[in-house]
Amino acid sequence: MGGTSSATMNLKLHVWRQSGPQSGGEMVTYEARDVSPDMSFLEMLDVVNERLIEAGNEPIAFDHDCREGICGMCGMMINGVAHGPEGGTTTCQLHMRHFEDGDEVWIEPWRSAAFPVVKDLVVDRSAFDRIVSAGGYISVNTGSAPDANEIPVPKVDADQAFDAAACIGCGACVAQCPNGAAQLFTSAKVAHLGVLPQGQPERWQRVMDMVTQMEAEGFGGCSNHYECEAVCPKEISTDFIARMNRDYLKATAKGRKASPGTGQSIGNG
Amino acid sequence: MGWILDLYRSAVFKKYVMAVTGMMLFGFVLSHMTGNLKAYAGPEEFNHYAEGLRELGKPIFGHGQFLWVMRTGLLIAVGLHIWSAFALSKHNREARPERYVRERHQKSTYASRTMIWGGVIVLLFVVYHLLHLTFGTVHADFIPGDVYHNFVVGFQSPVISGFYILANVALGFHLYHGLWSMFQSLGWNGSRFNDLRKKFAVAFALVISVANISFPIAVLTGAIG
Ligand code: HEM
Ligand code: FES
Numbered sequence: 001m002g003g004t005s006s007a008t009m010n011l012k013l014h015v016w017r018q019s020g021p022q023s024g025g026e027m028v029t030y031e032a033r034d035v036s037p038d039m040s041f042l043e044m045l046d047v048v049n050e051r052l053i054e055a056g057n058e059p060i061a062f063d064h065d066c067r068e069g070i071c072g073m074c075g076m077m078i079n080g081v082a083h084g085p086e087g088g089t090t091t092c093q094l095h096m097r098h099f100e101d102g103d104e105v106w107i108e109p110w111r112s113a114a115f116p117v118v119k120d121l122v123v124d125r126s127a128f129d130r131i132v133s134a135g136g137y138i139s140v141n142t143g144s145a146p147d148a149n150e151i152p153v154p155k156v157d158a159d160q161a162f163d164a165a166a167c168i169g170c171g172a173c174v175a176q177c178p179n180g181a182a183q184l185f186t187s188a189k190v191a192h193l194g195v196l197p198q199g200q201p202e203r204w205q206r207v208m209d210m211v212t213q214m215e216a217e218g219f220g221g222c223s224n225h226y227e228c229e230a231v232c233p234k235e236i237s238t239d240f241i242a243r244m245n246r247d248y249l250k251a252t253a254k255g256r257k258a259s260p261g262t263g264q265s266i267g268n269g
Numbered sequence: 270m271g272w273i274l275d276l277y278r279s280a281v282f283k284k285y286v287m288a289v290t291g292m293m294l295f296g297f298v299l300s301h302m303t304g305n306l307k308a309y310a311g312p313e314e315f316n317h318y319a320e321g322l323r324e325l326g327k328p329i330f331g332h333g334q335f336l337w338v339m340r341t342g343l344l345i346a347v348g349l350h351i352w353s354a355f356a357l358s359k360h361n362r363e364a365r366p367e368r369y370v371r372e373r374h375q376k377s378t379y380a381s382r383t384m385i386w387g388g389v390i391v392l393l394f395v396v397y398h399l400l401h402l403t404f405g406t407v408h409a410d411f412i413p414g415d416v417y418h419n420f421v422v423g424f425q426s427p428v429i430s431g432f433y434i435l436a437n438v439a440l441g442f443h444l445y446h447g448l449w450s451m452f453q454s455l456g457w458n459g460s461r462f463n464d465l466r467k468k469f470a471v472a473f474a475l476v477i478s479v480a481n482i483s484f485p486i487a488v489l490t491g492a493i494g
Contacts, residue, residue: 014370016370027370077369077371079371079373080369080371080372080373081373081375106369106370106371108369108370108371111365111367111368111369112364112365113363113364113365113366114364176375177365178361178365178377178382179361179364179365180361180364180365181361181364211279211281212279215278215279215280215281218363218364219364220280220360220361220363220364220365221280221281221283221284221357221360221361221364222280222281222284222454223357223361223381223384223450224381224446224449224450224453224454225376225377225378225381225382226375226376226377227374227375227376227377229376230375230376231375238453239458239460239463241453242452242453242456242457242458243456243458244281244456245281245284245285245453245454245455245456246455246456246457247456248279248281248282249285249455249456252276252282
């Protein structure tokens with residue numbers, strides 16, 4: 001915890017408040033007093049919430065779980081940037097020292113037709129789960145477990161799969177995209193298994209099914225703005241999007257069609 | 270045929286269509302600009318070039334026939350490009366119905382955010398341009414066959430020249446984003462290649478718009494005339 005700075009700061013927050021999925025919402029202004037620069041952004045909100053509760057008001061609802069940058073729950077727009085001003089960082093890992101005394105901070109939920117607001121800053125990201133179920137699997141033989149490292153994986157492929165697997169499904173890519181597109185997420189999930197030898201049998205069906213599900217969920221198309229890449233807390237590259245485009249084209253040329261049922265279970269309508 | 274329509278529902282597929290047709294249109298604007306550089310060689314050369322276009326594909330095609338093949342191809346490309354452009358724009362707007370109170374762009378550019386508007390300006394311009402220098406409908410003193418004359422007289426009006434310049438600035442922005450974007454949409458990437466495709470886009474966007482803009486300016490300043 002070296003370099004602890006003692007001076008606290010006061011901020012003015014403008015927060016989106018919305019009591020339920022169907023109700024309208026509005027930006028409400030709060031004072032965040034005596035904020036320590038060592039707090040994380042979520043801890044700062046915790047403090048604001050404690051005071052709201054003490055005063056008998058409804059606390060600000062936001063998603064969070066691990067608070068260590070690995071679960072992907074804590075998404076919110078901070079001053080127009082998904083997860084705030086620090087690159088490669090989730091909101092829970094963003095520290096208040098990146099703000100200054102007297103700053104005004106606008107906090108909004110992810111905005112996308114496919115991510116409906118549940119309450120305040122909480123959105124429903126189950127569309128992501130349905131994209132993963134559409135193609136995030138491989139075939140393995142049942143019976144005795146295969147020996148470890150039986151299948152050779154070239155180092156470059158392993159590295160690439162690992163980069164793709166770093167995706168925590170937070171939805172920042174969708175939130176930042178002017179088209180509300182989920183290409184970065186979906187392409188990372190397609191590549192995660194698709195570059196590995198174990199993922200080859202389903203390679204073409206996977207890309208067909210995941211893209212089909214992505215589009216059925218109501219995400220937009222990619223205009224190559226690259227906003228997603230800029231805010232991804234895991235710094236996943238848009239090269240995966242090009243790879244997905246290439247594989248989808250090949251799958252199309254091979255005459256692949258989406259599996260029955262894919263793209264029909266749209267939860268959010 | 271049904272399977273094509275099925276595919277066309279996909280936004281990823283529409284982007285292949287944008288990229289392939291955009292590439293064709295790029296090929297056209299590049300050749301068109303190159304050919305027009307002949308205006309700097311004087312009336313004879315320029316009119317000879319314009320006449321030569323009609324002789325393209327000669328032993329196989331008759332006078333002007335191949336030109337019509339090219340025009341038909343272009344028309345189809347333009348049609349598909351515009352259809353996809355509006356379908357995608359609508360789809361993308363619906364996917365993000367609400368805006369943020371605070372908006373901060375990260376890596377997107379003015380060019381990438383205005384593709385549809387740049388496209389619409391170019392479209393309106395192309396319609397005007399055809400009526401102006403191809404059919405002569407809106408030309409003050411159109412002489413069929415005397416391309417050089419039509420060119421010079423056409424650009425003597427500062428208002429008309431101004432519109433040509435504006436449209437080509439818009440085209441420059443469209444190409445600046447479009448020319449590298451098409452590689453991404455088709456999945457042609459690679460860590461070394463990505464840098465190169467950006468340079469390619471800047472170079473050709475600049476060459477095409479600057480050369481096109483030079484024509485009205487050359488007439489207005491008397492360098493051609
Ligand atoms: C000389 C004429 C034109 C050329 C050379 C051209 C070229 C291109 C190219 C190369 C792309 C990139 C495709 C990709 O991202 O894969 C593109 C995208 C685009 N074009 Fe054009 N275009 C022209 C005219 C038009 C017109 C007339 C319109 C609409 C009225 C238009 C609207 C668009 C839009 C909206 C995009 C972006 C689509 C997206 O990324 O979502 N373009 N264009
Ligand atoms: S709370 Fe888990 S990543 Fe932020």
